[in-house]
Structure formats: structure tokens, C-alpha cells
Amino acid sequence: xxxxxxxxxxxxxxxxxxxxxxxxxxxxxxxxxxxxxxxxxxxxxxxxxxxxxxxxxxxxxxxxxxxxxxxxxxxxxxxxxxxxxxxxxxxxxxxxxxxxxxxxxxxxxxxxxxxxxxxxxxxxxxxxxxxxxxxxxxxxx
Amino acid sequence: xxxxxxxxxxxxxxxxxxxxxxxxxxxxxxxxxxxxxxxxxxxxxxxxxxxxxxxxxxxxxxxxxxxxxxxxxxxxxxxxxxxxxxxxxxxxxxxxxxxxxxxxxxxxxxxxxxxxxxxxxxxxxxxxxxxxxxxxxxxxxxxxxxxxxxxxxxxxxxxxxxxxxxxxxxxxxxxxxxxxxxxxxxxxxxxxxxxxxxxxxxxxxxxxxxxxxxxxxxxxxxxxxxxxxxxxxxxxxxxxxxxxxxxxxxxxxxxxxxxxxxxxxxxxxxxxxxxxxxxxxxxxxxxxxxxxxxxxxxxxxxxxxxxxxxxxxxxxxxxxxxxxxxxxxxx
Numbered sequence: 001x002x003x004x005x006x007x008x009x010x011x012x013x014x015x016x017x018x019x020x021x022x023x024x025x026x027x028x029x030x031x032x033x034x035x036x037x038x039x040x041x042x043x044x045x046x047x048x049x050x051x052x053x054x055x056x057x058x059x060x061x062x063x064x065x066x067x068x069x070x071x072x073x074x075x076x077x078x079x080x081x082x083x084x085x086x087x088x089x090x091x092x093x094x095x096x097x098x099x100x101x102x103x104x105x106x107x108x109x110x111x112x113x114x115x116x117x118x119x120x121x122x123x124x125x126x127x128x129x130x131x132x133x134x135x136x137x138x139x140x141x
Numbered sequence: 142x143x144x145x146x147x148x149x150x151x152x153x154x155x156x157x158x159x160x161x162x163x164x165x166x167x168x169x170x171x172x173x174x175x176x177x178x179x180x181x182x183x184x185x186x187x188x189x190x191x192x193x194x195x196x197x198x199x200x201x202x203x204x205x206x207x208x209x210x211x212x213x214x215x216x217x218x219x220x221x222x223x224x225x226x227x228x229x230x231x232x233x234x235x236x237x238x239x240x241x242x243x244x245x246x247x248x249x250x251x252x253x254x255x256x257x258x259x260x261x262x263x264x265x266x267x268x269x270x271x272x273x274x275x276x277x278x279x280x281x282x283x284x285x286x287x288x289x290x291x292x293x294x295x296x297x298x299x300x301x302x303x304x305x306x307x308x309x310x311x312x313x314x315x316x317x318x319x320x321x322x323x324x325x326x327x328x329x330x331x332x333x334x335x336x337x338x339x340x341x342x343x344x345x346x347x348x349x350x351x352x353x354x355x356x357x358x359x360x361x362x363x364x365x366x367x368x369x370x371x372x373x374x375x376x377x378x379x380x381x382x383x384x385x386x387x388x389x390x391x392x393x394x395x396x397x398x399x400x401x402x403x404x405x406x407x408x409x410x411x412x413x414x415x416x417x418x419x420x421x422x423x424x425x426x427x428x429x430x431x432x433x434x435x436x437x438x439x440x441x442x443x444x445x446x447x448x449x450x451x452x453x454x455x456x457x458x459x460x461x462x463x464x465x466x467x468x469x470x471x472x
Contacts, residue, residue, distance in 0.1 A: 049424075054416035057462040075432040085431040085439065089423035092440035097415060097449040101246070102467035141465045 011065040011132035013040045013125070016051045020079040021114050022070025028118030036122040037129040040068070048072070048110075049083025053094045056108060061140065066107045066132045068124070073112040084112065104135055147201035147325045150182035150194065151231075152221050154214040155241055155291070156207025160232035161185040163308035167318060174318070177325035191217055200225040202321065208234040208241050208459065209292045211285045222298035227324075227331065230294045231317075233307040237406045238293040238459020243451060245458055246466045249287050293460045303336045305387055307404035307456060313338050313389050338389030340408045343401055346388045349373045357425045360445050363400065374400040375425060380452055385411060385418050404456050413462040415453035422446070 017023040023044050029036065041064075045051055048071025056067045069091060071084040078084040087110060095105035111124050151161065161183075167174065181197060182189050194217060203225030209215050222228055230236045238245075244252060257263065257270045272286040294300055304317050316337045323329050344351075351373045361378040368374075374381035374395075382403035383395070389405050407414045423443050427434055446452065454461055 052416060053419040054412045054462070057413050057416050061462050074436060082431055086424045088436055089426050089439055089443045090419055092443045093419045093423045093446065093449060094416075096444050096446070097419060097453075099470055100448075100450045101463055101465075102470045103463070104470045107469075135469075138467075138469055140463065140467060 009133060009137055011039050011129060011135075011137070012063060013066045013068055013128060013132065014059040014064040015040050015042045015068040015070060015125075016045050016048070016055070017042050017068075017070040017113075018048045018050075018072060018079075018083070019044055019046055021072035021077060022048070022111070022121070024115035025070070025113040025117045025121040028115065029121045030118075032118045034118055034122040036125040039129045039132075040125050047078070047080050047083035048087035049078075049080065049085075051087060051090075053090055053097075056094060060103065060107070060138060065135075065138045066109065066128055068128060069108070069110045070113045070121070070124075071110070073114055077112075077114060103138070106131060106135065107138060146177060146179045147321075148181050148197070148199065149178050149202050149204065149321075150197070150200050150221065150225070151180065151185070151204045151206060152182065152194065152217050153185055154205060154207030154218070154235065154294070155210035155239075156232070156234055158185060159308040160206040160234075163232075163306070163310070163314060166311060166314055170318060174322070177322060191220070194220050194224075197224055202227045202229060202324065204229045204231045205235050205294050206231050208238045209288055209294065209297055210241055210244075212288055213285045215288060215297050218294060218297045227301045228294075228298060229302045229304060229317075230300045231304045232309060233305060233404055233406050233456050235294045235300075236303045236305055236460075237457040238291050238464070239307070240456050241291045242293075242457060242459030242464070243455070244291050245464055246450065248466070249289050253287070290465055291459050292464075296459075301333050301335075302331055303334075305336065305338060305405045306389055309337070310390055310393075312391070336387075336409050338387060338405075340410070341388040342408055343383040343386045343388045343390070343392060343395070343405075347373070347383055347392055347395055349395065352376050354428065355425050356428050357422070358427060359442065362447075368398055370398045375422075380422065380446070382418065382453070384421050385414055385453075402455055403453075406457055406460075414457050415449065415461060418453040419449070 017026055026042055048069055051069050059067050069087055071087050072078045074084055091110045098105045109128055113121050182194050203221040233239045253270050257265055271284045274283050304313055306313050320331055350371055355376045357378050359378050379400050381400035383401045385407050386401050386403045387405045387408045394401055411417050426443050458464060
């Protein structure tokens with residue numbers, strides 16, 4: 001998806017989506033035929049609490065320009081009771097870490113998307129793609 | 142000289158000398174070892190130059206100490222790999238880049254400028270910086286140049302055996318010695334990529350009491366108030382790197398009532414140490430009251446950790462998934 005200079009930059013988003021809410025939301029966006037940019041690579045995970053920050057760093061290392069973590073709404077939607085809170089706290093600390101190593105923390109985004117929120121999923125992808133286009137490609141040293 | 146002896150070299154990179162000294166912990170066995178091995182290159186104890194390493198025809202086991210921070214270290218590492226049957230990364234710096242890795246939070250140019258021009262106590266009107274050509278009385282005495290980044294040995298050459306520790310302590314040295322002796326006696330090659338001490342974490346051997354559930358309500362630093370000397374540090378809100386540090390130090394800091402700083406490096410299955418520790422530490426925060434507190438409050442408590450890179454990656458930043466300061470955040 002990386003393009004040469006004279007074409008518009010198309011960001012690559014890796015999205016870790018939990019199977020109970022966010023992935024079902026993405027499915028709903030699909031079956032409802034909602035339009036959203038094709039820049040997202042969805043990865044199905046059992047729970048947003050399963051997304052180890054190591055994998056997010058690996059995603060950046062391997063060419064992602066942005067990483068989305070999609071989980072169930074707080075406080076009570078998580079299928080595993082509190083996995084979404086684990087994701088929230090890790091996300092907060094990871095942002096601080098990324099800033100320290102010189103990566104714009106806006107490249108990581110955490111969203112609560114329920115199984116009924118196909119609209120929200122499409123909107124999040126649209127917004128995130130726009131934002132990453134403004135930030136430009138992530139070029140690691 | 143018996144021809145059955147194996148040839149060993151001990152090549153220093155960017156190192157403090159502690160690893161060389163730790164080899165002296167072998168004590169009298171160092172004398173026994175001379176029956177089996179010939180140490181043919183060890184600049185720390187006798188005058189050797191890089192030329193001497195180049196002139197060796199072959200090496201059985203090449204031990205490398207320290208990280209790669211000068212161009213000549215990289216050169217030495219490549220020569221070593223070419224000549225040696227087995228290359229050993231000895232100590233945290235060789236294995237993971239060591240504490241020098243935090244230098245990767247600045248570029249080489251920034252580091253040199255800071256140290257040689259901008260510190261308040263520096264007077265350097267001619268703006269001389271290492272790396273520039275220096276000729277004195279017609280002799281080229283140009284000092285060695287820094288590499289662009291600090292790197293662990295395995296970023297430059299393939300490594301066959303890792304001995305973890307800063308410096309490796311007795312048990313690890315004994316284990317390493319056995320490996321050396323068994324190779325010298327039977328020419329039994331060792332498992333490639335082997336790590337000494339191995340896979341257990343410090344928490345496995347930690348003598349402290351661990352509560353059923355560790356809950357962190359507030360992060361504390363070691364200077365803030367008294368520390369219980371029997372209770373797990375994490376349960377007291379003090380950051381301790383035990384969960385992501387390999388056990389091979391006999392928990393010496395823990396026994397002195399200081400939390401682990403992680404100098405031995407991580408167990409083998411960790412991809413990125415800071416990433417893994419973010420996962421561990423963040424999940425412990427207010428684990429009982431997650432649903433009572435607001436999302437903002439939870440995020441605030443977690444972000445109270447002062448220096449995530451310097452704390453979680455203090456000795457291993459060079460071997461992290463992203464191991465250099467990036468320019469992206471300036472945008």
C-alpha cells in the first residue's frame with residue numbers, strides 16, 4: 001500500500017479487534033454495506049485485553065502507520081468482565097512510551113465499538129485514516 | 142604447548158571491564174583451565190591490538206564482551222565471527238546493548254555535541270570532536286569514531302551462546318565454564334542460541350511474600366518512605382522488573398531491599414521487554430476498583446510512571462523492537 005511520492009499517501013492501519021464487540025461491529029459495517037477506506041487490516045483477537053503492547057510495537061516495526069485497538073464499551077460490556085480495562089491502562093502507558101521514543105502517540109488509537117455499532121466502526125476508520133494521512137508515513141530509523 | 146588445547150579470545154567492545162573481572166571469579170579454576178585452553182587474545186590483561194586478532198589463523202571460542210559503540214568494535218566483531226567456530230556474547234552489553242543503549246535516545250551528533258561542546262564545564266574553543274582527523278607530528282592519531290547507534294553483538298554478527306548478567310555471577314560463570322571444559326575435552330559443540338542462565342524469571346526465585354492478588358493503587362519510588370523488606374515490591378507500588386528479568390543473580394538486590402532494575406536481561410521468549418512490562422504493570426493498577434474509577438483516573442495513575450523507557454528498558458533498549466529514537470513525534 002506504500003506509494004511513490006507523486007501519489008497520495010495511503011496509510012496502513014493494523015486493527016486488533018475483539019471478537020465479541022469490535023470485530024462484530026466491523027462485520028456489521030460490512031453486511032450493512034457502509035463505506036469506509038480500505039486502509040485497515042483487521043486482526044481478530046479474543047479480547048482487547050489480549051493485545052500485548054509488544055504486538056503493537058511489532059506492527060509499527062513491520063510497516064504499520066497506525067494501530068487501532070477495538071474493544072467492548074466500559075464499564076460492563078466486556079465478555080471477560082474486565083479485559084477492556086486492561087487494554088485501557090496499557091494503552092495509556094504505551095502512549096507515554098511511544099512519545100519518549102519519538103513516535104507520535106496519535107498513531108495508536110483505542111475505541112470502544114459494540115456489535116451494533118457498524119456506523120461507529122466506519123466513522124472511526126474514516127477519521128483515523130484522515131488523521132494518519134496528515135501525519136504522513138511512519139519512517140523508522 | 143599441547144595441540145589439543147582450544148584457542149579462546151576475549152574481545153572487548155564498549156564495556157566497563159566488569160565482565161573481564163567476573164571471569165576472574167573462576168579463581169583457581171582459571172589455572173586448571175590453562176591445561177585445556179589457550180587464551181590467545183585478551184587486551185584487558187595484556188597488550189594486544191586489533192592486528193593481533195587479524196593475524197590469528199583460527200579461534201575455537203570467541204568471547205565478546207560489551208556492546209558495539211565504536212566502529213572498531215564492529216570491525217573486531219566481524220573478524221571474530223570470521224575466525225571463531227563459536228561466538229559467545231558475554232554479559233548484558235554484548236547480549237542486549239546494556240545501559241549504553243539509552244544513548245540511542247539521542248543521535249550520535251547530539252551526544253557528541255552535548256558532551257564535547259555544550260556541558261557547562263566544557264571549554265573547547267576549536268570545537269574539536271572525536272571522529273575528526275587528527276595528525277600530530279605527521280602521525281595519524283585519529284581517535285576511533287562512534288557508530289551511529291549503540292547495538293548488541295547479534296545485530297552485527299550471528300551469536301552462538303549468550304551468557305546473561307551485569308556481570309554474570311558465579312552460577313552462570315560455573316555453567317559457562319562447564320560448557321567450555323566439555324567442549325575442550327570432547328569437542329562437543331553446544332546448542333546454537335543457548336542462553337545461560339536460561340528461562341526462569343526472578344519472581345520464581347524471589348524470597349518475598351507475594352499476595353494472592355497484586356494491586357497497585359499508587360506508584361512509589363524507592364526514596365519515598367519506608368519499604369517493607371518481606372513483601373513483594375510490586376504489591377507496595379514500587380516498580381520491580383522481576384517479572385521480566387531472568388533469574389541468575391541470586392536475587393542479590395532484592396535481599397538488600399532494593400527492587401530489581403533488570404540488569405540480567407529478559408527470559409528468551411520476550412519479544413520486547415518494555416512492551417511486555419507495560420502489559421504487566423498496567424494491568425495491576427487498581428485492579429479491584431476498575432469499574433468504580435473513571436477511565437481518565439485510571440489512565441492518570443498509570444501515566445504517573447516517570448520514565449517508562451529508562452525504567453523498563455534500562456539495560457536493553459538497544460535490543461528492543463524499536464531501539465532508536467524516532468523523529469516522528471516532532472510532526
